[in-house]
Structure formats: C-alpha cells, structure tokens
C-alpha cells in the first residue's frame with residue numbers, strides 16, 4: 062500500500078496526495094441520503110490531464126478502483142469512493158481557460174464551479190444556462206451526471222450544452238471529442254456517450270460549454286392552483302404558447318409551506334388563497350427587450366388564469382430571487398424535516414397528473430409520505446420520501462419507479478443512478494439494454510477500474 | 519444463395535424481397551458523387567421491428583452484411599450496399615404513428631420522409647425543425663447521418679431533436695431508448711450513440727422527435743458583401759445579438775450566379791451591386807408576433823449595414839421561398855456544373871475566414887476549384903470541389919480536412935463519413951479515438967454485419 066501511495070504521490074506531488082488519516086470525512090460521500098460514507102484509501106488532486114492519465118495507468122496496474130469527484134454535491138452516491146480506492150478530486154483543476162465570445166463557448170477545467178462560471182461569463186454578457194439547484198457543483202460533476210435544473214425547460218440539460226471534451230480514458234489515453242462547433246458528423250459521438258456516464262467511462266479534464274446571451278430583463282410569476290391536477294394540465298399549453306419560459310416549476314402546498322418557513326419567505330399570498338391552494342406554478346420569463354417582456358408577462362398572466370390559477374402574482378425582484386433560491390434549497394428542506402430519500406422520476410409531462418395520483422395511492426398504501434416539487438416543464442418530479450423501514454421503502458420506490466417507467470419515463474431525470482438507485486435500475490431496466498451498456502463499459506474500461514459498483518452490480 | 523433468399527422472403531413476404539435482377543438500380547447508391555454503385559444481392563422491405571430483427575438474425579447466421587436505407591439521399595455513400603449484401607429498405611415503414619401535442623413530440627416510423635412529417639405536423643400547428651436540403655430524406659436516414667440543415671443554427675441538428683428510439687440491435691434484440699421526455703439520467707445515452715452512427719450500430723424502427731410551435735411570421739433578408747471575410751466576420755455578432763435567426767447562410771458570388779441561373783431566380787439585386795459582391799448572407803427571422811418580427815427585421819437590417827453589407831434586401835415571400843429552395847438545391851447545381859466532389863467541413867465559426875482563405879490557397883496550388891455556400895451560423899462550409907485527377911483530389915481534400923481539423927473542426931459537419939470519407943477519416947483522426955470507436959462498434963455488433971466498410975476499414 063505504501064508503494065501505491067508513493068506511486069500516486071510521485072505523479073501529483075506529495076502535497077496533493079492524501080492517504081490514511083489525512084483523508085477528510087468530506088471525501089467519503091456525496092449528498093445522497095442513503096449511501097453510507099466510505100473513506101477512500103487515497104485522494105489525489107491532479108493538476109493536469111497528463112497527471113490524471115498517469116494516475117489511471119498506475120491505478121490499473123495496482124488494481125485500485127478509481128472514483129472521480131467534483132464537488133460531491135451529487136444525489137445518487139456516484140461520487141462515493143471505494144474504501145480500497147483512489148478518489149481523484151478535481152479541486153485544483155479549477156480554471157476557466159477561455160471565454161470565447163466569437164464562438165459563444167467557454168473552455169473550462171472540470172473543477173470549475175457553476176457559481177464561478179456564472180460570475181466569469183456574466184462579465185462578457187453571456188451565460189452558461191445549466192443551473193442545477195446547487196451552484197457549488199463542478200462542471201466535471203455536471204458532465205458526470207448530465208445535470209439539469211430549472212432552466213432546462215428552455216435551454217436543455219448538460220448534454221445539450223456541452224459541445225466538446227478533453228477526456229482521459231481508463232487505458233490512460235487522452236482524447237479530444239467534439240469542439241467549439243455546434244455540430245459534427247464524423248464518427249460516433251463520444252462527447253454524448255461520456256456525458257451522464259457517472260464517472261464510469263472516462264474522466265473529463267476539459268469541457269467546452271455553449272454560452273448564450275445573458276438576457277437583461279426577467280420576471281417571475283407565482284400562480285396558486287386549488288388542484289394539483291390542474292397545475293399539471295397547465296404545463297403543456299404554457300409550453301405550446303411560444304412564451305418560452307426559462308423556469309416552469311411546480312411546488313406542492315406542504316413543500317411551499319416548509320421552504321417558506323425555512324427560508325423566511327413572504328410572497329404576499331393572502332392566507333385565504335394559501336389555504337385553498339394545493340400547488341403552485343412558478344413561471345420565469347426573460348427577454349432582451351423590456352417592452353416585449355411586459356407583453357409576455359401580461360400574456361402569461363392571462364393564460365394562467367384561463368388555465369385555472371386562483372390568482373397570479375408578479376413577484377418583485379427580491380421576492381422572486383428568494384423564491385427561486387428557496388426552491389433550489391428544497392432538497393435541504395426535505396432533509397431537515399427528515400425525508401428518508403429524495404427521488405427524481407421523469408415522465409412525459411402529460412403523464413404527471415396520473416403519475417402523481419398513483420404516487421399518492423402507493424404512498425398511502427405504504428403508510429409513507431411523498432411530497433415535493435419539480436421541473437414541471439420537463440416532467441421531472443422531485444419527491445421527498447418519508448418511510449423509515451428500508452425494505453418497505455425499497456418496495457415503495459420500486460413501485461413508483463415501475464409506474465414511471467410504464468408511463469414511458471425513467472428512474473431518474475437528472476440525479477442519476479449512481480449507487481443508490483443501482484439495485485432498482487438493474488431490477489427494472491430491460492436486461493438487453495443493461496447487457497449492451499455493460500459491453501459499452503467494457504469497450505472503454507476493460508479492467509473495470511473506473512467507478513466499479515456505480516450503475517452496474 | 520437461394521436458401522438465404524428464401525429465408526429472407528419467409529420473414530418479409532415474397533413480395534417484399536427482391537434479389538438478382540429484380541433489384542433496381544436505385545438501390546445501388548446514394549447521392550455521393552464518388553461512390554460507384556453496388557447492386558446488393560437482396561433488398562428486403564420489412565413491415566415491422568420484429569421483421570427487421572428476424573432479418574438481422576438470419577443475416578448474421580448466413581454472414582450476409584446488412585445496409586439500411588431510408589431514401590438514399592445521403593452524400594457519403596453510407597447507404598451504398600455491399601454487392602454480396604442485404605439492403606434493408608424502410609420504404610414500407612412510413613407511418614406517422616402519433617402527433618402528441620401535450621408532449622410536443624411525434625412518434626414516427628423510420629421511412630417517413632421529412633416532407634410528409636412537415637405536412638402532418640403543420641396540421642397541429644407544430645413543426646419538426648430538422649430541414650436538410652433534401653426533404654425526401656427519411657427520418658431514419660437523418661438519424662443515421664445526424665442530419666443538420668439550414669435551421670440547425672436555431673434548433674440544432676438531429677441529435678438535438680430526437681428524444682427516443684426503438685432500435686434493433688445486430689444481435690436481434692429490440693430495445694427502446696429515451697422516450698417522450700426531454701431528459702433522462704438513467705444509464706448511458708444509447709439514443710445519442712445510435713444517432714449519427716451511419717447504420718453501423720443499430721437500426722431505428724421508431725423515432726420520437728421533438729416538435730416546436732410553428733411560428734406564423736417569417737422574413738428573409740439578403741445582404742450582399744464586397745468581401746467574403748466580412749461575411750464571415752458578421753456571423754458572430756448576429757448570433758450574439760439575440761435575434762435568434764432560424765437561417766444564417768452564406769453563398770459565394772459564383773454559387774449565387776449558378777443557382778440563380780439554374781433556378782431562374784431574380785432577387786432584385788442591381789447589376790452594379792452584384793458585380794461588386796463577393797458573397798451574400800441570407801438571414802431568416804421568425805416570430806409568433808408580427809410586430810415583433812417587424813422590429814427584428816429592422817434591427818437585423820441595421821446590424822447588417824453596420825457589419826459592412828453593401829445593401830440589405832428584405833425579400834418578399836415568393837422570392838424568399840425561391841432563394842431558399844435554390845440554396846437547398848446547391849448540391850444539384852454543383853453536380854450539374856461538373857463538381858467532382860462536395861464536402862462539408864465544419865470549423866468553429868470564428869475560423870471560417872481563415873479556413874476559407876486557406877482553402878483558396880490550397881485549391882489554387884492544386885489548380886483546382888473550391889466554391890460554395892454553407893451554414894455560416896454553424897461554421898459548416900459546403901464546397902464543390904473541381905479537380906478531375908483522383909490522386910490530386912485526394913491530396914487536396916486531405917489538406918483541406920487537416921486544416922479544418924487543426925482549427926478545431928471536423929471532416930464533416932452533417933454529411934458523415936460513410937464510405938467516401940473513410941480513408942481520410944482513418945488517416946487523419948486520432949488513432950486512440952478510432953480504436954475506441956471500433957471497440958464500441960464491437961460492443962454493439964460482435965459479428966460485424968451492420969454496414970461493414972462504413973466508417974472503418
């Protein structure tokens with residue numbers, strides 16, 4: 062073991078290799094509520110793609126499993142290392158290498174956080190439009206999970222916004238995929254294959270992301286509905302209207318109460334309206350022109366009323382920001398009130414009413430709770446699950462996942478499978494597809510050193 | 519051979535299996551200018567995914583190579599069959615199965631043409647926004663090539679617009695990938711991997727495509743420039759403006775003259791302007807609101823003048839349609855005037871001026887011609903190559919491709935590698951990437967029956 066540590070230290074420098082007791086508790090887990098922490102045997106903090114490549118070659122020779130870590134904010138245990146393993150933390154590779162305004166892309170190292178990228182692109186009047194709830198997340202981690210977030214309804218998820226990678230293969234080769242172009246038809250799309258592969262196929266050491274003009278005018282509307290079904294039914298017409306909302310979230314009444322309380326939110330919704338509300342729709346609009354924005358706000362207000370909203374509140378800047386931040390923190394709220402798990406099934410958006418009704422039935426039958434909010438525009442439902450007994454919870458989740466899949470959805474819309482959903486994934490997914498994915502994994506990683514135990518058994 | 523034919527006929531029905539002399543000349547080629555026709559031994563026209571699966575199993579047993587064919591409008595020879603092979607033509611699987619307005623998707627069989635899908639979505643006020651120049655192309659074929667086209671500048675290419683597939687693996691298994699949702703984080707993205715794989719990994723038997731609201735108001739601006747460089751330099755600011763053009767094409771003066779002559783176009787550009795023009799920019803704008811469109815047209819006109827356009831013509835509906843159609847037919851024009859090849863290198867759009875300048879130098883040195891037009895907004899340059907000698911042409915193309923790649927681009931933006939670009943691809947591409955792609959191919963197709971000779975040697 063000392064040998065291996067010395068080998069790793071020789072690659073990244075003694076100061077950038079931790080082992081044994083030097084390894085802090087933070088490296089032992091991500092934010093999954095159900096994966097027990099595992100302290101890794103080694104943590105290496107490489108400074109370059111070449112160092113990452115050398116680490117992978119050394120790890121393969123010594124049969125040490127390797128897990129990549131960005132900021133450890135993932136929710137599926139995909140960044141939880143193995144106890145006998147090497148954790149490669151990208152914290153030192155955190156430079157925004159270039160903001161290329163002519164091609165509207167940024168070239169960044171994987172350890173760059175979304176908050177940092179947001180600040181640096183703002184200076185150029187541009188934006189990277191992937192905003193998951195946790196802006197401490199790293200760009201490399203979002204590539205790993207194919208992160209979504211609130212603005213995906215307009216701009217798409219990570220895979221729609223990453224156009225190129227530099228990546229290190231488990232065999233130690235450094236490749237470049239894609240580029241500063243929005244299209245390529247030259248062989249298989251390795252960029253897309255690596256995105257969302259949860260650190261099992263290759264490690265991203267440079268990421269080229271698409272940027273959009275940062276639109277100067279924005280507004281947020283809050284629409285309470287007396288009925289959860291109605292909220293869900295309102296989603297397709299809003300998307301068909303052409304208003305192109307950049308946020309389209311639903312929050313159920315209990316979740317709204319909890320996040321309002323936790324974040325000391327006051328949204329100006331009168332008590333009697335609040336009491337008669339089953340769920341809220343939050344609609345974000347943006348424009349490069351303030352008159353056009355005003356027109357859109359008016360049209361959206363009318364449309365929401367036609368679709369059954371009890372009322373429509375146009376929030377002022379401060380309240381809007383607070384509401385969005387509180388919504389982003391819904392995970393922490395769920396955790397603080399004792400949720401036993403948080404899941405994020407995705408279904409075709411037309412299926413959301415029936416899916417949520419079925420979830421309520423299943424939860425009631427299991428004497429469990431299932432509350433939440435979600436990216437309504439994407440059919441991506443985030444539910445806090447309250448059910449202490451692990452076996453009962455396993456069965457409840459299986460029934461919920463199976464129902465979502467039967468409706469044409471999937472177990473996860475953006476959090477991933479990682480370690481926490483693996484058993485359900487392997488139980489419910491088409492075996493022919495799983496077998497094919499295993500063969501693809503083998504094509505990249507013949508010795509199975511990259512994140513073994515994630516996705517597959 | 520009679521055995522094999524009987525086996526195939528047993529699967530699809532005698533009337534849907536052609537062999538020997540029954541095989542028409544049309545099945546022997548696509549539209550590549552350089553791939554000699556190959557009449558396949560068999561043509562099967564399956565009616566279902568199950569029949570496709572049975573064909574693949576039978577083909578594997580008899581070691582008969584299989585090529586899929588949509589409409590045969592591809593430009594890289596990827597649908598050219600093997601002479602000893604089976605061509606699976608999807609012409610009978612041509613139903614639009616569903617236009618799902620709530621989820622804004624259509625579910626279609628692979629043989630549906632883009633023209634047919636355009637007509638059927640129009641009825642619902644929606645549009646499938648992938649419009650390559652040839653609307654007789656099939657949806658399955660566009661999945662095969664990851665087709666782009668003029669509107670990709672706003673809506674992206676095929677991979678950005680296909681959300682799910684039913685696909686038959688070479689092993690005969692039928693899988694479903696993705697779905698009627700815009701995001702999934704549940705295992706590797708097989709949809710994306712199959713898109714653009716030129717019929718070498720799996721055959722699509724059902725395709726779920728994203729639809730957008732069909733915007734009712736549109737305008738087309740034509741801007742002549744005295745200098746090709748200036749045209750190219752105008753592209754980034756137009757895209758940064760937020761005007762979100764749905765068309766942003768350049769056409770060089772000789773190509774404009776040729777297509778105008780061929781298509782009897784008269785665009786109202788005075789002779790003296792035309793004579794002083796090196797290239798034109800064509801800008802399409804669309805909106806759901808006619809006042810907003812007018813505002814955008816005005817702003818775009820100002821911007822084009824600031825960027826150096828000699829003049830700006832807002833074309834009336836008829837002329838605009840004719841110009842766009844003529845531009846779509848640029849390939850036929852190039853062919854009719856004797857182009858020896860047509861290529862479509864993609865480079866970062868900021869590199870277009872330098873790339874085109876270098877192409878001119880290389881062509882001059884080779885005593886060849888290189889003229890064209892292209893999807894300027896995407897950095898995707900379509901060039902008709904005039905150079906009779908095959909060896910000289912091979913070297914010229916190699917130098918052009920290598921230059922494009924050195925600028926961060928790729929051999930093809932949307933036409934693909936197929937058979938016509940394979941030698942250059944294998945010569946110029948990073949061997950580590952090619953080796954990885956071969957392993958991925960192997961993971962899907964262990965007996966190498968799907969389109970052998972396409973992409974790889």
Ligand SMILES: Cc1cc2nc3c(=O)[nH]c(=O)nc-3n(C[C@H](O)[C@H](O)[C@H](O)COP(=O)(O)OP(=O)(O)OC[C@H]3O[C@@H](n4cnc5c(N)ncnc54)[C@H](O)[C@@H]3O)c2cc1C
Nearest residue numbers: 131132133134135139193194199201202205209259260265
């Ligand atoms: C409060 C809260 C709100 C959240 N909201 C959202 C949301 O709205 N939408 C959403 O999608 N997610 C959300 N998340 C989840 C999380 O932020 C995302 O999954 C994010 O992508 C994780 O980034 P990270 O840097 O923390 O990755 P990590 O947790 O460190 O790693 C995630 C995965 O990526 C892999 N990985 C890390 N770096 C690399 C690399 N360089 N190359 C290859 N693989 C790598 C890891 O091995 C692991 O498999 C939320 C999390 C929290 C705590």
Ligand SMILES: Cc1cc2nc3c(=O)[nH]c(=O)nc-3n(C[C@H](O)[C@H](O)[C@H](O)COP(=O)(O)OP(=O)(O)OC[C@H]3O[C@@H](n4cnc5c(N)ncnc54)[C@H](O)[C@@H]3O)c2cc1C
Nearest residue numbers: 588589590591592596650651656658659662666716717722
């Ligand atoms: C005049 C003209 C203009 C053009 N303009 C453009 C343009 O602007 N942009 C652009 O991108 N292309 C353009 N093209 C090229 C062509 O239209 C596209 O490549 C189109 O995608 C081909 O569709 P197809 O049905 O004709 O496919 P085919 O040529 O029949 O096949 C193309 C590839 O797809 C595979 N394939 C076919 N069906 C399936 C299936 N069901 N499952 C899996 N693989 C399958 C084939 O094996 C082959 O590899 C143009 C072509 C012409 C002739």
